[in-house]
Amino acid sequence: MSAAKSQRLLETAHRVMPGGVLGSFTMPEESNVVIDRGFGCLVRDADGREYIDYILGSGPMILGHTHPRVVEAVKDQLDRGTQFYVLNEQAIELADKLVSAIPCAGQVKFTSTGAEATFQALRIARAYTRRDKILRFRGSYHGHHDYGMVGASAGIPAAVNDLVLTADFNDTNGTIAMLERHSADIAAVIVEPIQRATLPAVGFLESLRKVTRALGVLLVFDEIVTGFRLAWGGAQERYGVVPDLATYGKIIGGGLPLAAVAGRADIMEVANPRRRGEQHVYFSGTLNGNPLAASAGLATLAILQESDIYGRIGAVGAQLQSGLRGVAAESDTDMRVLGDPSMIGIAFSPLDDPYDPQTTLGADVRRRATLERELARLGILTNLGAKLYLSSEHQGHHVEATLDAFTKALRAVE
Numbered sequence: 440m441s442a443a444k445s446q447r448l449l450e451t452a453h454r455v456m457p458g459g460v461l462g463s464f465t466m467p468e469e470s471n472v473v474i475d476r477g478f479g480c481l482v483r484d485a486d487g488r489e490y491i492d493y494i495l496g497s498g499p500m501i502l503g504h505t506h507p508r509v510v511e512a513v514k515d516q517l518d519r520g521t522q523f524y525v526l527n528e529q530a531i532e533l534a535d536k537l538v539s540a541i542p543c544a545g546q547v548k549f550t551s552t553g554a555e556a557t558f559q560a561l562r563i564a565r566a567y568t569r570r571d572k573i574l575r576f577r578g579s580y581h582g583h584h585d586y587g588m589v590g591a592s593a594g595i596p597a598a599v600n601d602l603v604l605t606a607d608f609n610d611t612n613g614t615i616a617m618l619e620r621h622s623a624d625i626a627a628v629i630v631e632p633i634q635r636a637t638l639p640a641v642g643f644l645e646s647l648r649k650v651t652r653a654l655g656v657l658l659v660f661d662e663i664v665t666g667f668r669l670a671w672g673g674a675q676e677r678y679g680v681v682p683d684l685a686t687y688g689k690i691i692g693g694g695l696p697l698a699a700v701a702g703r704a705d706i707m708e709v710a711n712p713r714r715r716g717e718q719h720v721y722f723s724g725t726l727n728g729n730p731l732a733a734s735a736g737l738a739t740l741a742i743l744q745e746s747d748i749y750g751r752i753g754a755v756g757a758q759l760q761s762g763l764r765g766v767a768a769e770s771d772t773d774m775r776v777l778g779d780p781s782m783i784g785i786a787f788s789p790l791d792d793p794y795d796p797q798t799t800l801g802a803d804v805r806r807r808a809t810l811e812r813e814l815a816r817l818g819i820l821t822n823l824g825a826k827l828y829l830s831s832e833h834q835g836h837h838v839e840a841t842l843d844a845f846t847k848a849l850r851a852v853e
């Protein structure tokens with residue numbers, strides 16, 4: 440393959456898509472890539488260049504790309520049909536697996552994307568509580584819908600502002616005060632248990648649990664990133680806090696479009712279309728529970744359940760985190776290394792508090808973009824606005840190559 444291929448594809452992308460991108464993640468122009476294929480923790484671009492991949496499809500590929508057992512499961516399903524709309528074995532089995540794995544799950548309902556899952560969880564919460572408002576945290580991300588993007592996107596009706604209250608992550612007292620003031624109107628608190636790369640302070644999630652229960656407000660954990668990543672039982676297992684509802688995506692679809700709302704059976708019942716006499720929450724989507732994505736999810740979860748992947752990712756991720764802290768200390772920069780070993784945050788920030796969301800919210804995005812560009816040039820693919828995602832395929836020698844690249848790339852940032 441020649442460098443001309445990437446160039447030609449990038450030119451076409453710019454001509455036919457706004458900004459020449461798929462979503463909102465824009466690679467620096469000088470190091471933009473078009474991916475041709477992935478294997479393990481590596482991806483290869485259209486010109487044949489290889490990268491160690493820390494984007495991992497934005498998180499789903501916890502087993503790395505093209506894991507043989509996931510590929511086999513999907514190929515098998517391809518021959519049997521990809522989309523039926525009605526019940527199929529794979530969807531039922533995946534739902535059963537989710538209910539047994541997720542602490543809060545009495546029942547689940549599938550969507551195709553994480554944004555749909557959080558949107559529907561909030562609608563279920565409003566129907567169940569008969570209240571209209573939600574409380575979320577500044578700097579969180581719950582997908583592209585209006586409730587998730589208030590204040591952060593053009594095109595959102597001003598009226599939505601009145602329905603969304605915003606508190607600060609890890610500010611227990613401020614959040615409780617806001618909840619107590621508005622509890623008669625608040626249907627749900629939605630929270631990422633690890634908000635982007637900010638860890639929950641000891642007691643924060645527990646306090647949310649306690650106060651929401653006391654006020655009749657539903658607690659929704661957005662586990663689209665943390666689900667089946669922090670542990671088999673996600674953040675609920677890690678932190679020992681069980682919400683009323685939780686949303687899942689990314690890993691449960693094994694890299695194909697699939698997400699879900701899980702929750703207490705009595706709450707999920709409001710989305711039961713067989714309910715007579717009472718209006719139910721309309722919850723449907725053409726591709727929801729399609730057998731192709733469900734087969735990829737089932738294969739992924741089977742591998743996660745039977746092997747010590749969390750131990751491996753934890754060890755390699757911890758090696759990368761401590762190595763990066765060493766590299767940062769040697770450099771002439773204020774690069775901070777945040778998050779969890781399985782999902783590592785990077786921020787150039789005067790603050791160095793892993794529990795203060797301001798460490799990332801107030802960080803310098805210009806130097807972050809320079810670092811990202813230099814890393815890509817050195818064969819390390821990252822989305823530093825999100826996190827470095829670890830997979831079971833990242834090993835010690837990948838970590839060493841990554842630390843070497845960070846050392847060199849930070850010189851350009853200096």
Ligand SMILES: Cc1ncc(COP(=O)(O)O)c(C=O)c1O
Pocket residue numbers: 497552553554555557580581582583631661662663664688689698
């Ligand atoms: C915490 C969280 N919630 C929701 C979403 C939205 O998921 P999707 O991109 O599948 O719509 C994301 C996506 O990155 C996420 O990180």
